[in-house]
Amino acid sequence: MNIDLAIAKILKKIRENKGISQEQLAFKADLHRTYISQLERGLKSITVKTLFKITESLEVEIDEFIKLVADELENVQSNKQTKS
């Protein structure tokens, strides 16, 4: 899994857990709904600056968000190593 896909997965998971729609998140973070949708499909590389806006809107700490992404990438890699 690449980084954009890991970010996509964590973003979608947190947003859904918070019960917020893509539209609501887009509005809160002053971004386009299409952009949120692209992020959640791993089609865009987000800047740290924009991630600050999104995590603020989701009311999560940005470093905790990034930790989840790093853990996600590590888990995928260790699963690969176990399988090979």
Next chain:
Amino acid sequence: MNIDLAIAKILKKIRENKGISQEQLAFKADLHRTYISQLERGLKSITVKTLFKITESLEVEIDEFIKLVADELENVQSNKQTKS
């Protein structure tokens, strides 16, 4: 202070503390030295993807790096509030 400037400050500080030159960091992270220099002057908005490459090259955890950036932004804001 904006986010790019906070990232610039933390990046430069960690790189210098580790005794690594901009050239060495650029080589390790497979980036251009000019780009590292622009980042350290807050002239570029880094993607999370590229920040992963840089923090790996600096041998620091990306979530710890981001925490330092968030703290830097918070300190600046609380200093502003104290002054006003």
